[in-house]
Structure formats: structure tokens, C-alpha cells
Amino acid sequence: MHPHEVAEILNLPGSRELLSRDITRLAYVAADGTPxxxxxxxxxxxxxxxxCTTPNAPxxxxxxxxxxVALTIDTEVHPPSILLIRGRAELDPVDGIPEEYLQMNGSYRMTPEQRVHWEAEVRSLYTGGMVRILVTPAWAKLIDFDNTLPSAVEELVRARDARLPA
Incomplete structure (x- = not known):
């Protein structure tokens, strides 16, 4: 997939909405060769x-x-919206707590007092710094079940439509 095609998909309103969520699922091949x-x-x-992760993360x-790596960001409603991304991870060790880590955890529902306690806990745990994992998207697909479907379902729709009278 060409970079401009990836950018077009990531700039769709549905993709931008998913990219503003809190959690993704990171898929990779572990050291023992299993997914x-x-x-x-x-x-x-x-x-x-x-x-962002701990420096000792497996x-x-x-x-x-x-x-x-592959990433999935999705919703928990029907029909779901799903953003699939594939790319390469670059590791960037950081002294201290990366600003992105504090940002990505800023949307959780915390009272100001809980936030102060949480940040103090984070700073006491990550004294050896953290590692930023930067994933550059090389492929992307937005599945919204309105404009786009999983490719296997798209294939079934085409086959069904070919069978139906015009």
C-alpha cells in the first residue's frame, strides 16, 4: 500500500474517531515464535x-x-467500527515518563485527586524510564460495515449479487 493511500484511510472521519480512543491491541511475534x-x-x-511500556517488557x-506489528482499534457496539493497521515498530528508550504516556492516560475517568495519586505512582514505578514504541503505519483498513466490509464478506456479497437476477 502506498503511503498516500494509508494517509487517506487514516484521515477518514471514522478512522480519526478510532485513533482518538484509549486502547489498541498490539499483535507481534514473541521471542518463542508464537503470536x-x-x-x-x-x-x-x-x-x-x-x-509506551516498561524497559523490562518481554x-x-x-x-x-x-x-x-499489527494493531486493531475498535468499538464495542453493533455494528462495530474497526481500524486495522500494519507497520513496523521502532523502539525509543526515554528517561523519565514520556509525555505521550501521560496524555494517553489522561482520558480515563479520574478525579483530580486520583490523577495526582496515579501520576505519583507512575513516577515512583518508572524510575528507569520507559520505552516509546513508535509504529509507522504501512497498511490500513477501516471497516465500518456501512462503506467497507471485511474482504471475505465483500467477496461473499459480490458472489451473492452475481447470483441474483438483475
Whole structure:
């Protein structure tokens, strides 16, 4: 997929709405060669999906070995909206707490007092810094069940329409 095609999909209103959510599912190949799919907070900066994790997270060794990843961001309603993204992960160790981490956790419902306590806990835990995982989208598909369907369902619709009289 060409970069301008990816950008067109990511700029659709439905994609922008999904890119403003809190959680994505990160799929990657673990160090033992088996697949993993983990929920993780994220933010979209217009160029990269930014994820943050602990420096000792097992996924980091796996991503160093094989940076190919897939992301799913979706809704919990019917029909769902689903944004599928494939790309490569770049690891960026950071001293302290990345601003993106504080942003991506800013939409959770917390009272101001809870927020102060949460930030203090985060700062006490991540004394060794964090790792930003930057995913550059190389492929994207928005499935909204109105304008777009999963490709296998699109195939079934075409086959059905070919069988029906005109």
C-alpha cells in the first residue's frame, strides 16, 4: 500500500474517531515464535501510533528481533467500527515518563485527586524510564460495515449479487 493511500484511510472521519480512543491491541511475534496480542494504551500523533511500556517488557526483545506489528482499534457496539493497521515498530528508550504516556492516560475517568495519586505512582514505578514504541503505519483498513466490509464478506456479497437476477 502506498503511503498516500494509508494517509487517506487514516484521515477518514471514522478512522480519526478510532485513533482518538484509549486502547489498541498490539499483535507481534514473541521471542518463542508464537503470536501475541496485547491490549495497550496508545496515542496518535499524526505520523505514528505511540505506545509506551516498561524497559523490562518481554515484547521489547521480540520487537527488536521482528519489528513487524499489527494493531486493531475498535468499538464495542453493533455494528462495530474497526481500524486495522500494519507497520513496523521502532523502539525509543526515554528517561523519565514520556509525555505521550501521560496524555494517553489522561482520558480515563479520574478525579483530580486520583490523577495526582496515579501520576505519583507512575513516577515512583518508572524510575528507569520507559520505552516509546513508535509504529509507522504501512497498511490500513477501516471497516465500518456501512462503506467497507471485511474482504471475505465483500467477496461473499459480490458472489451473492452475481447470483441474483438483475
Amino acid at each position: 501475541r496480542n496485547v491490549p495497550i494504551g496508545f496515542t496518535w500523533n499524526g505520523t505514528h501510533i505511540v505506545l 515484547k521489547l526483545a521480540a520487537l527488536r528481533r521482528n519489528p513487524a
